[in-house]
Amino acid sequence: DQQVKQNSPSLSVQEGRISILNCDYTNSMFDYFLWYKKYPAEGPTFLISISSIKDKNEDGRFTVFLNKSAKHLSLHIVPSQPGDSAVYFCAARDQTGANNLFFGTGTRLTVIP
């Protein structure tokens, strides 16, 4: 059973507008959440993270919001740029046991110039 879900396989946004990528999770023991970006023929690269004790973390154009009661997080990119076109993966860490990461299936973002 998938513990981290990204229900939108793709998203298209006009350059300069806001991109919002969503992620839902089921495990209340997740304590740390990460977003990764992946370009074709490359491995995923770490983008931004948030601890479960916070509800927002910002880094330049990227902001991650966490809603623990809804078990939902989102990544906002503002303003979107064509170079942001990539697949974005949400990941969550299970604080019990081995601290392994659980990944979603990814959302392909296309920013249209």
Place this chain on the structure above:
Amino acid sequence: ETGVTQTPRHLVMGMTNKKSLKCEQHLGHNAMYWYKQSAKKPLELMFVYNFKEQTENNSVPSRFSPECPNSSHLFLHLHTLQPEDSALYLCASSQDQGNEQFFGPGTRLTVL
């Protein structure tokens, strides 16, 4: 070389072949991981090594055999694979298990 490197980048093998995937990290990390990424599926964790010791084997078939001779190198030995094993195999490393993982570019494996 910087970051995490993987060789080969592409591999085509028959079901009776034996091959190995190699991963090397130049980040001084102490944990290394193998993941499998199949189309439209989330990354599946296969193996975890922490300070060269295997700490996780996620019910992976024995036709996949990992080896971690030191904290910087990780191998995945493959033998008698099946066509459904065709996927992108990603290696990652982190400083301690559970922190941000840094990924290599992956090996695209095709089993005929």
